[in-house]
Amino acid sequence: MASRLNPYISFSGDAKQAMEFYQGIFGGELSLNTYGSVGPEAPPGYDDKIMHAMLETPKGFTLMGADSPPGMESTQGNNITVSVSGDDAADLRGYWEKLSDGGTVSVPLDKQMWGDVFGMCTDKFGITWMVDITEQQG
DSSP: OOOEEEEEEEESSOHHHHHHHHHHHHOSEEEEEEGGGGOTTSOTTOTTSEEEEEEEOTTSOEEEEEEOOTTOOOOTTSOEEEEEEESOHHHHHHHHHHHHTTSEEEEEEEEOTTSSEEEEEEOTTSOEEEEEEOOOOO
């Protein structure tokens, strides 16, 4: 899989409804993963909230989103992040190093509970980036 760059929207508890709304507009395949589906580490009261949603449309659009976890504020107008993801670990780690240089790392690039290597940072221009390296299936 090639790396991809796409918007990632944070929601305040209505990610499922919003992503279904966008699916109704753009069509395509919607996958929804709840916080509860990743195991006992789900924040209290978040079992049915969306940890990760991805809409892939017939026109080639990809839109991702999630309900913000406790402690992470989601404010309309400032709730879109840029996501870079794929399985080319060398390229993605290189992007991470350059994006985080001079910025602020909020989640260090490291193995996560869902199996991928993931990190989140805000670059020196104030843009928030998520880098996700998918575990290659062998």
